[in-house]
Amino acid sequence: MAERNQQLQSPPEDCKVAEKIAEMSVVDKVPSEMANGGVEDNSDVVTPWNVESNSETGIDYDKLIQRFGCSKIDDELLNRFEKITGHKPHHFLRRGIFFSHRDMHTILNMYEQGKPFYLYTGRGPSSESMHLGHLIPFMFCKWLQDVFDVPLVIQLSDDEKAIWKNLKIEDAIKLSYENAKDIIACGFKVEKTFIFSNLEHIGNNAAYYQNMIRIQKCVTFNQVKGIFGFGDSDPIAKISFPPTQAAPALSSTFPFIFKNWKVPCLIPCAIDQDPYFRMTRDVAPRLNHPKPALIHSSFFPALQGSKTKMSASDTNTAIFLTDTAKQIKNKINKHAFSEVVQLWKNIDNLGEIGYTSGEILTGELKKELIEILQKLVADHQERKNKITTEVIKQYMLPRDLGFVVKSK
Amino acid sequence: MAERNQQLQSPPEDCKVAEKIAEMSVVDKVPSEMANGGVEDNSDVVTPWNVESNSETGIDYDKLIQRFGCSKIDDELLNRFEKITGHKPHHFLRRGIFFSHRDMHTILNMYEQGKPFYLYTGRGPSSESMHLGHLIPFMFCKWLQDVFDVPLVIQLSDDEKAIWKNLKIEDAIKLSYENAKDIIACGFKVEKTFIFSNLEHIGNNAAYYQNMIRIQKCVTFNQVKGIFGFGDSDPIAKISFPPTQAAPALSSTFPFIFKNWKVPCLIPCAIDQDPYFRMTRDVAPRLNHPKPALIHSSFFPALQGSKTKMSASDTNTAIFLTDTAKQIKNKINKHAFSEVVQLWKNIDNLGEIGYTSGEILTGELKKELIEILQKLVADHQERKNKITTEVIKQYMLPRDLGFVVKSK
Numbered sequence: 120m121a122e123r124n125q126q127l128q129s130p131p132e133d134c135k136v137a138e139k140i141a142e143m144s145v146v147d148k149v150p151s152e153m154a155n156g157g158v159e160d161n162s163d164v165v166t167p168w169n170v171e172s173n174s175e176t177g178i179d180y181d182k183l184i185q186r187f188g189c190s191k192i193d194d195e196l197l198n199r200f201e202k203i204t205g206h207k208p209h210h211f212l213r214r215g216i217f218f219s220h221r222d223m224h225t226i227l228n229m230y231e232q233g234k235p236f237y238l239y240t241g242r243g244p245s246s247e248s249m250h251l252g253h254l255i256p257f258m259f260c261k262w263l264q265d266v267f268d269v270p271l272v273i274q275l276s277d278d279e280k281a282i283w284k285n286l287k288i289e290d291a292i293k294l295s296y297e298n299a300k301d302i303i304a305c306g307f308k309v310e311k312t313f314i315f316s317n318l319e320h321i322g323n324n325a326a327y328y329q330n331m332i333r334i335q336k337c338v339t340f341n342q343v344k345g346i347f348g349f350g351d352s353d354p355i356a357k358i359s360f361p362p363t364q365a366a367p368a369l370s371s372t373f374p375f376i377f378k379n380w381k382v383p384c385l386i387p388c389a390i391d392q393d394p395y396f397r398m399t400r401d402v403a404p405r406l407n408h409p410k411p412a413l414i415h416s417s418f419f420p421a422l423q424g425s426k427t428k429m430s431a432s433d434t435n436t437a438i439f440l441t442d443t444a445k446q447i448k449n450k451i452n453k454h455a456f457s458e459v460v461q462l463w464k465n466i467d468n469l470g471e472i473g474y475t476s477g478e479i480l481t482g483e484l485k486k487e488l489i490e491i492l493q494k495l496v497a498d499h500q501e502r503k504n505k506i507t508t509e510v511i512k513q514y515m516l517p518r519d520l521g522f523v524v525k526s527k
Numbered sequence: 528m529a530e531r532n533q534q535l536q537s538p539p540e541d542c543k544v545a546e547k548i549a550e551m552s553v554v555d556k557v558p559s560e561m562a563n564g565g566v567e568d569n570s571d572v573v574t575p576w577n578v579e580s581n582s583e584t585g586i587d588y589d590k591l592i593q594r595f596g597c598s599k600i601d602d603e604l605l606n607r608f609e610k611i612t613g614h615k616p617h618h619f620l621r622r623g624i625f626f627s628h629r630d631m632h633t634i635l636n637m638y639e640q641g642k643p644f645y646l647y648t649g650r651g652p653s654s655e656s657m658h659l660g661h662l663i664p665f666m667f668c669k670w671l672q673d674v675f676d677v678p679l680v681i682q683l684s685d686d687e688k689a690i691w692k693n694l695k696i697e698d699a700i701k702l703s704y705e706n707a708k709d710i711i712a713c714g715f716k717v718e719k720t721f722i723f724s725n726l727e728h729i730g731n732n733a734a735y736y737q738n739m740i741r742i743q744k745c746v747t748f749n750q751v752k753g754i755f756g757f758g759d760s761d762p763i764a765k766i767s768f769p770p771t772q773a774a775p776a777l778s779s780t781f782p783f784i785f786k787n788w789k790v791p792c793l794i795p796c797a798i799d800q801d802p803y804f805r806m807t808r809d810v811a812p813r814l815n816h817p818k819p820a821l822i823h824s825s826f827f828p829a830l831q832g833s834k835t836k837m838s839a840s841d842t843n844t845a846i847f848l849t850d851t852a853k854q855i856k857n858k859i860n861k862h863a864f865s866e867v868v869q870l871w872k873n874i875d876n877l878g879e880i881g882y883t884s885g886e887i888l889t890g891e892l893k894k895e896l897i898e899i900l901q902k903l904v905a906d907h908q909e910r911k912n913k914i915t916t917e918v919i920k921q922y923m924l925p926r927d928l929g930f931v932v933k934s935k
Contacts, residue, residue, distance in 0.1 A: 278740050285744075288737045318740070322733030329696045329726055332686050335764030336693075340748065343763055355751055356743030359767035 162186070165391050166348060168283060170418055180218055180390070180417055187393050189219045189415065196223060203231050206266045211259050211416070216465055219390060221400070222412035226385050230267060235524055236383040237376075238263055239367050239411070241274030242302070244294035245284055249301045250437035251492075252419025254499075255465065257305045259416070260387050264307060270376060270520045271312045273302060274367050278317040282356040292318050299511050301440055304502040307514070310521065313376065314514045317363060324517060330372045330406075334362035337402045346394050364392075365399040368411040375517050380524045383409040390415040419465060440500070444493045451489050463488050570594070573799050574756060576691060578826055588626055588798070588825055595801050597627045597823065604631060611639050614674045619667050619824070624873055627798060629808070630820035634793050638675060643932055644791040645784075646671055647775050647819070649682035650710070652702035653692055657709045658845035659900075660827025662907075663873065665713045667824070668795050672715060678784055678928045679720045681710060682775050686725040690764040700726050707919050709848055712910040715922070718929065721784060722922045725771060732925060738780045738814075742770035745810045754802050772800075773807040776819040783925050788932045791817040798823040827873060848908070852901045859897050871896050 163178045164171040172178045184191055192215075197208045204227075211217050229236050240260050242253065264271050275298060277291035286294070295316035302314060321327050340358065343349050349358055366372045370382035386396055393415060400410040419437075438447055451459055571586045572579040580586045592599055600623075605616045612635075619625050637644050648668050650661065672679050683706060685699035694702070703724035710722060729735050748766065751757050757766055774780045778790035794804055801823060808818040827845075846855055 278736075281740060282744055288741060318737055319733050322730065322736040325727050325730030328686075328730040328736070332689060332726070332764055333696060335767055336690055336762050338763050339760050340757075340763055340766055341759045344759070349748075351749045351752070352747050354744050355746050355748055355766050355770070356740055358748055358763055359743055362763070 167391050167394060170391055178418065183390060184219050187219075187390070187397070189221050189393065189413070190223075192218055192220055192223070192414075196220070199224070199227055203227050204266050209259060209262050211255070211262075211465075214465075215417070216255065217259060217387070217414050217416045219415040220413060221396075222410065223385075223414055226383070226412045229383060233525075234383075235269070235380075235522070236267075236385055236412075237269050237370065237522075238267070238271040239274070239384050239386050240271070240388055241276055241364070241367070242298060243276045243280045243283075244291070244298040245280050247294060247297045248439045248441040249298060250419075250439045251465070251495075252437060253301070254305065254440070255416055255419055256387050256389060257302055261305045261307055263385075263387060264311060269311070270522050271307060272367050272373060272376070273307075273312065273314040274364065275299065275314065275316045276364060278321075278363060279360055281318065282354070282360060288318060292316055295319075296511060299515065300503050300506045301499075303506050303510065303514055304499055306502070309510075309513050312514055313373070313517065313520065315517070316515070319515075320517065321363070324372075324375075326374050327366055327372050330366045330369055331362045333406055334365050334369075334399075334402050335359070337405055338362065338398060342398070346398055361395055361398055364395045365402065368396065368399045369403060369406065369408045371408065373517075376520050376522055381408055382522075382524070384411040385414065386411050387414045388416070389418060391418070438492060438496065440496060440503070442496055444497065447492050447496060448489050451485055451492065459485065459488060463491075575799050575802060578799055586826065591798060592627050595627075595798070595805070597629050597801065597821070598631075600626055600628055600631070600822075604628070607632070607635055611635050612674050617667060617670045619663070619670075619873075622873075623825070624663065625667060625795070625822050625824045627823040628821060629804075630818065631793075631822055634791070634820045637791060641933075642791075643677070643788075643930070644675075644793055644820075645677050645778065645930075646675070646679040647682070647792050647794050648679070648796055649684055649772070649775070650706060651684045651687045651691075652699065652706040653688050655702060655705045656847045656849040657706060658827075658847045659873070659903075660845060661709070662713065662848070663824055663827055664795050664797060665710055669713045669715055671793075671795060672719060677719070678930050679715060680775050680781060680784070681715075681720065681722040682772065683707065683722065683724045684772060686729075686771060687768055689726070690762070690768060696726060700724055703727075704919060707923065708911050708914045709907070711914050711918065711922055712907055714910070717918075717921050720922055721781070721925065721928065723925070724923070727923075728925065729771070732780075732783075734782050735774055735780050738774040738777055739770045741814055742773050742777075742807075742810050743767070745813055746770065746806060750806070754806055769803055769806055772803045773810065776804065776807045777811060777814065777816045779816065781925075784928050784930055786930075789816055790930075790932070792819040793822065794819050795822045796824070797826060799826070846900060846904065848904060848911070850904055852905065855900050855904060856897050859893055859900065871899075 163173060163183065165178065165183060170178070181191070192212060197212060200206075200208050200212070200223075209217075226236060238260060240256050242249075242257075260271060260273075275295040277286075277295040280286055280294065281288050281291040295318070299314050299316075321331070338361070340349075343358055343361055347357075347361065368384045368386060370377040370380060370384065386392075388396070393413065396411060396413055403410050435450075438450060442450070571581060571591065573586065573591060578586070589599070600620060605620060608614075608616050608620070608631075617625075634644060646668060648664050650657075650665075668679060668681075683703040685694075685703040688694055688702065689696050689699040703726070707722050707724075729739075746769070748757075751766055751769055755765075755769065776792045776794060778785040778788060778792065794800075796804070801821065804819060804821055811818050843858075846858060850858070
């Protein structure tokens with residue numbers, strides 16, 4: 120696996136010779152063990168479309184870090200974070216929910232030197248109601264935005280969902296707007312946040328399509344086959360998509376925000392999205408842009424066990440943001456202690472849980488968790504209900520976010 | 528070859544099952560002889576990127592009609608054309624410059640019944656100065672627009688040129704504007720003509736990107752491999768492109784012109800563009816649109832001989848629209864009689880040339896042709912020089928062209 124990353128992050132090559140190099144089969148050959156979307160025999164399956172562990176103990180994140188060639192978030196990084204930002208690291212960081220990164224030290228250096236950067240995250244809106252797992256990157260992003268006070272762009276990849284889930288274009292756009300409400304309810308600063316639907320925005324931003332073409336020119340079919348496991352029978356919609364997710368990591372995709380400054384980017388996302396950004400990190404320098412930095416979360420485990428992640432397609436695996444107090448109570452009471460403890464660990468910011476590993480979660484503790492979750496979901500619903508069409512439009516309007524690069 | 532067309536034009540399939548079908552390897556398998564862009568051993572090479580004949584007598588167009596599965600333009604069609612439109616067929620039709628078609632009878636039926644349709648043609652702007660060969664489809668289109676009095680959309684596929692010729696995005700857009708001038712100089716009615724640069728317009732028209740995704744969902748990599756000869760080492764920019772050229776054949780790509788009417792389309796183009804539209808004709812019914820009709824021109828032969836077409840990349844093969852009177856004179860005098868007669872046949876609308884096949888073109892006749900060409904090019908240059916930036920903007924502004932579907 121190190122081989123792939125070596126290839127993908129090989130010294131910048133001029134895009135103009137990419138074709139020639141491709142012909143020479145130097146860059147675009149991918150070792151055969153990569154041909155199935157980065158899956159090795161007996162390893163966990165982690166692709167943007169499938170997360171599955173073959174082990175009872177769930178995904179082996181340390182192994183994943185090795186396979187993907189990223190870096191573990193360690194105490195040194197957390198200490199540096201606190202020292203430089205003056206903020207105690209978020210409990211998602213302290214508890215290892217966000218566990219891995221690429222170039223976070225570079226971002227901290229920039230913050231330390233007063234240099235600008237921005238945040239980019241996203242969501243593929245596959246269902247009307249989001250679940251708690253979907254909130255994790257957004258809750259964390261909101262906190263990062265508060266700490267760093269930087270612009271944030273949020274991609275709703277409704278085109279991806281129209282392709283993979285075979286949704287009608289119109290229905291996919293509707294889901295984007297529905298999901299935008301849940302995202303806005305996390306409390307992002309409207310004056311620093313731009314949320315966009317691919318299906319609407321790409322046709323409203325010539326720089327975006329132009330960057331898609333620039334990126335598409337730098338990546339061969341062999342490469343996306345190796346990175347994402349695409350095959351010859353796949354619709355070309357799938358093959359064409361990765362640059363669409365890559366483009367927002369280049370600041371020139373949003374000239375109305377970043378003018379013609381080349382601004383570095385930090386991407387908080389779940390680790391299954393890393394393949395997109397390994398590709399992006401390979402391409403960005405060839406297009407005279409900095410490589411985006413990344414900070415990866417683990418998956419929110421399903422209530423059925425930690426072998427899979429919470430899924431929006433299976434209503435029983437997750438606590439949904441539309442669940443009633445009663446539904447939450449039933450789901451928690453019904454499920455095994457280890458998953459419920461995982462859930463607790465993920466959402467709780469209140470210190471000790473009063474639980475020792477291996478111990479059965481007492482009825483008392485379950486009750487406490489139920490109350491926490493009921494309040495969290497009810498509060499979210501209350502905030503969401505206040506979000507009008509007018510407010511959504513404000514976030515989704517391409518506009519100047521007051522971003523300036525100060526000359527030193 | 529008949530096999531491919533059979534496959535491509537098989538009964539409409541629901542796009543929703545395209546993936547499943549692809550998995551079943553029913554639709555997306557292409558016979559191995561198709562794998563090189565439709566090239567058979569010992570046959571002429573005719574792809575959108577390469578035209579080359581292995582025969583001294585040039586491209587065998589009758590064979591091409593058979594291979595591509597289109598229909599020859601015969602006297603019956605020409606007579607019907609004259610009867611229905613009241614116009615004598617253009618000399619490009621009478622002299623076989625436009626020699627082949629798909630569904631022209633359907634278009635004539637529609638015209639006869641007063642039903643609406645539109646014209647779509649295009650150009651990949653690969654050089655600043657166009658040559659006479661480039662003008663053929665536009666001169667013909669202008670005539671068709673006058674005869675039928677219908678809207679015309681003209682695609683400048685600068686994205687394609689940025690990909691295949693490795694141009695910078697900015698430079699490709701500049702070429703679009705330069706070529707738009709030459710096109711406008713052909714005399715299109717501004718009130719019925721929309722000219723667009725892909726690199727600018729796709730980012731200014733959400734319906735366009737949405738149709739690209741719809742089309743991309745219907746076509747597998749195996750299919751574009753078979754149709755266009757793409758390989759695994761090709762950049763995904765190439766693989767993604769065919770739907771971009773297909774989309775304007777669906778009226779829903781231009782809601783500002785066609786509202787939500789499903790309007791049939793007639794595409795005049797050189798025969799090397801047929802692969803794009805075989806694909807389009809396969810996909811259109813699956814997206815509830817009519818199959819576009821086509822009318823194909825032969826290639827404008829190079830001055831060096833009819834084995835290749837005029838090329839913008841080799842200044843000696845063609846009469847350029849920027850050539851001086853002296854350059855034209857030298858080129859005609861320098862080259863062999865047969866190619867010069869071809870040229871004459873293509874541009875002349877004045878009746879008999881006074882030439883018998885096999886005869887050496889006399890100095891007198893060459894002189895006459897030189898005068899005709901000098902006048903044609905000088906007139907074009909004069910019209911082109913009058914075209915201001917303001918005029919170009921008028922043609923290239925997405926706008927209502929006053930198109931309405933009258934209810935019967």
